[in-house]
Amino acid sequence: MSSEVFKDATRMSGGRASDEAIVAMEGVYKRFKEFEALKNINFQVGKQEVVVVIGPSGSGKSTLIRCINRLEEHDDGRIIVDGTELTTDVRNIQEIRKETGMVFQSFNLFPHLTVLANIALAPRQVRGMPKSEAEALARELLERVKIPEQADKFPAQLSGGQQQRVAIARSLAMKPKVMLFDEPTSALDPEMINEVLDAIKQLAQEGMTMVVVTHEMGFAKEVADRVVFMADGEIVEVGTPSEIFDNPKEERTQKFLAQIL
Amino acid sequence: MITWLRRNLFRTWWDSIMTVVFGYVGLWVIWTVIEFVFVTGRWEIIQVNLKLLLVGRFPDELMWLVGASLTALAFWVAAVAGGSKIDLNNVQTIPQRLFDYTRRFGLIVALAALLIFLAADIAALLLAFQVLGAVVVGRLVGLARRKVSVLGAIPSIIWHPMLGSPAIALVLVTLMESTLEEWGGFLINFYMAIISIVLCFPLGVLLALGRRSSFPIIRLVTTTYIELIRGAPLFVLLLLAGVALEFFIPPSIAPDAIFRGVTVFTLFTAAYLAEIVRGGLQSIPKGQTEAGKALGLSTTKITYLITMPQALRNVIPAQIGQFISLFKDTTLAGAALNILDVLNVGTAITKQQDFLGQGLIYEALAFVALLFWVGSYVMSRESQRLEKRLGVGVR
Numbered sequence: 001m002s003s004e005v006f007k008d009a010t011r012m013s014g015g016r017a018s019d020e021a022i023v024a025m026e027g028v029y030k031r032f033k034e035f036e037a038l039k040n041i042n043f044q045v046g047k048q049e050v051v052v053v054i055g056p057s058g059s060g061k062s063t064l065i066r067c068i069n070r071l072e073e074h075d076d077g078r079i080i081v082d083g084t085e086l087t088t089d090v091r092n093i094q095e096i097r098k099e100t101g102m103v104f105q106s107f108n109l110f111p112h113l114t115v116l117a118n119i120a121l122a123p124r125q126v127r128g129m130p131k132s133e134a135e136a137l138a139r140e141l142l143e144r145v146k147i148p149e150q151a152d153k154f155p156a157q158l159s160g161g162q163q164q165r166v167a168i169a170r171s172l173a174m175k176p177k178v179m180l181f182d183e184p185t186s187a188l189d190p191e192m193i194n195e196v197l198d199a200i201k202q203l204a205q206e207g208m209t210m211v212v213v214t215h216e217m218g219f220a221k222e223v224a225d226r227v228v229f230m231a232d233g234e235i236v237e238v239g240t241p242s243e244i245f246d247n248p249k250e251e252r253t254q255k256f257l258a259q260i261l
Numbered sequence: 262m263i264t265w266l267r268r269n270l271f272r273t274w275w276d277s278i279m280t281v282v283f284g285y286v287g288l289w290v291i292w293t294v295i296e297f298v299f300v301t302g303r304w305e306i307i308q309v310n311l312k313l314l315l316v317g318r319f320p321d322e323l324m325w326l327v328g329a330s331l332t333a334l335a336f337w338v339a340a341v342a343g344g345s346k347i348d349l350n351n352v353q354t355i356p357q358r359l360f361d362y363t364r365r366f367g368l369i370v371a372l373a374a375l376l377i378f379l380a381a382d383i384a385a386l387l388l389a390f391q392v393l394g395a396v397v398v399g400r401l402v403g404l405a406r407r408k409v410s411v412l413g414a415i416p417s418i419i420w421h422p423m424l425g426s427p428a429i430a431l432v433l434v435t436l437m438e439s440t441l442e443e444w445g446g447f448l449i450n451f452y453m454a455i456i457s458i459v460l461c462f463p464l465g466v467l468l469a470l471g472r473r474s475s476f477p478i479i480r481l482v483t484t485t486y487i488e489l490i491r492g493a494p495l496f497v498l499l500l501l502a503g504v505a506l507e508f509f510i511p512p513s514i515a516p517d518a519i520f521r522g523v524t525v526f527t528l529f530t531a532a533y534l535a536e537i538v539r540g541g542l543q544s545i546p547k548g549q550t551e552a553g554k555a556l557g558l559s560t561t562k563i564t565y566l567i568t569m570p571q572a573l574r575n576v577i578p579a580q581i582g583q584f585i586s587l588f589k590d591t592t593l594a595g596a597a598l599n600i601l602d603v604l605n606v607g608t609a610i611t612k613q614q615d616f617l618g619q620g621l622i623y624e625a626l627a628f629v630a631l632l633f634w635v636g637s638y639v640m641s642r643e644s645q646r647l648e649k650r651l652g653v654g655v656r
Contacts, residue, residue, distance in 0.1 A: 069554075069555055071555065094557055094559065097554060097555060098557040100555070101555070102555035104551070106548055108548035108549060108551065108552035109552075110567055110571075111571065112570050112574065112651075122557060125558060125566065126558060167552075171555070
């Protein structure tokens with residue numbers, strides 16, 4: 001299966017939408033000193049696909065998506081994003097980061113900039129967009145995440161849920177081809193989780209390609225095209241939400257689901 | 262009133278003793294100072310030598326240049342401050358504003374009044390009004406930039422140097438028209454401090470970045486530099502700059518003492534500043550860099566758009582502390598490099614024939630200390646204001 005994925009990814013430009021893989025990983029390993037965080041990961045994300053990654057903590061979920069935009073450097077194997085292979089070449093890395101948006105658990109908004117400036121920063125500085133155009137784009141995105149009235153505030157003046165929605169808008173401003181979500185609701189108070197999940201769902205409905213690491217199983221069932229279950233740095237099982245949640249084949253998956261549901 | 266006294270000063274017998282003892286000591290100190298200032302102090306030594314203390318043997322016919330450059334400098338500062346976009350508090354009432362202005366500028370105005378009184382010269386009064394006018398005009402220009410969109414569109418990197426160019430030009434003209442040996446007094450301390458602060462800031466930031474560089478050679482060089490400079494007493498470095506340069510450079514083209522002083526102050530303060538800035542950079546969470554990377558920003562842009570602005574803002578108190586100490590340390594240059602700075606003038610005038618052997622060193626030193634204290638106080642106040650404006654600790 002893995003070599004198939006690989007070919008699909010490399011002949012990007014001519015291919016039909018259905019067999020284009022935006023992200024393809026083949027035989028990826030990641031080690032932190034002695035510890036193997038990722039072992040032989042073979043994985044693909046198709047265009048407009050929503051993949052949800054679940055698994056116990058320490059299973060390598062975050063490491064997996066952080067490898068996709070090179071926040072972590074993989075030690076072995078190949079990662080191809082939108083037809084470009086991740087190598088040590090800085091230009092390649094920059095290209096890939098322009099096409100992948102990432103939303104973090106702890107928001108990581110820039111505290112010294114207003115909400116509007118947070119969102120307009122990357123389009124201006126990376127894409128060279130004029131200030132007025134970037135700010136118009138930022139306002140439009142704030143409208144989309146339903147907080148247009150917060151544009152001139154500073155991040156510290158916003159609630160956690162609002163901050164995370166600003167972070168989503170900030171990533172979208174680069175018009176990425178794929179969005180990576182690293183536990184986007186884990187740092188939120190319970191009453192704010194839904195407003196963020198709704199924003200992500202809306203994105204999924206609009207056809208955004210996404211990889212979401214989450215502990216929100218309800219969300220996974222509802223939104224995912226495919227669910228990936230990881231444990232001990234390996235992908236244990238991949239399937240549709242009903243396959244994974246209603247009918248898990250692997251013992252480790254069954255155990256994990258029994259614990260959390 | 263009486264209940265307040267009871268509660269705060271005389272609650273127990275021990276409190277009462279402390280209140281009486283410290284109250285007595287405090288009153289005694291205040292009385293002694295008042296007595297010195299108004300009764301026993303013989304201030305004619307300051308009055309007679311006021312010009313020497315402030316500008317040394319600066320030629321009279323060039324004094325207008327000093328006044329003009331001070332005016333241009335005041336205009337620049339007022340324009341930059343008046344044009345900053347964040348207002349501390351819009352709902353201030355007029356009495357509150359007056360109180361705020363008094364706290365900020367009262368001391369400077371009082372010092373200016375004292376100097377004009379001592380000088381008893383109409384030119385000094387005119388200069389004061391000239392500077393005041395420059396501040397008002399500067400503030401209006403700054404405000405205009407906020408209100409008029411055409412001016413607001415000019416990028417800061419062009420706007421600020423443009424406003425500052427008259428000041429810089431006038432200082433340069435003053436330097437060219439006079440010889441450095443003619444400079445003296447507080448003027449020297451003031452300009453040495455300002456020039457060193459302006460020069461050491463970028464150098465300190467670069468050193469801080471160098472020490473965090475991923476290139477081992479750059480790290481080694483900057484770390485060695487910082488540790489060597491920080492390991493030596495400032496006074497020793499100043500003395501070295503005075504004598505050791507002759508080993509390398511023939512005396513005929515050896516730089517002037519003031520130039521050496523500025524060089525040492527710049528290099529010395531930059532090393533300390535580098536460590537302050539590095540501390541600031543370390544306080545920025547890793548997530549900030551990661552967010553910048555994830556958006557596709559280059560490492561350089563992440564540094565100057567994201568981490569460095571936050572780091573510099575976090576270390577404002579330490580930076581200003583370093584600048585204040587640099588300002589006061591300029592008196593060391595007087596001693597080490599034989600520059601006729603305000604302290605040297607202050608001790609020299611007590612040896613004039615009219616004042617010799619009369620124990621007037623107290624008056625001279627008190628006046629020198631007053632000049633530095635007012636300068637340091639203003640720097641410290643304005644830095645607190647800057648912190649509030651930038652919202653340190655609020656985010």
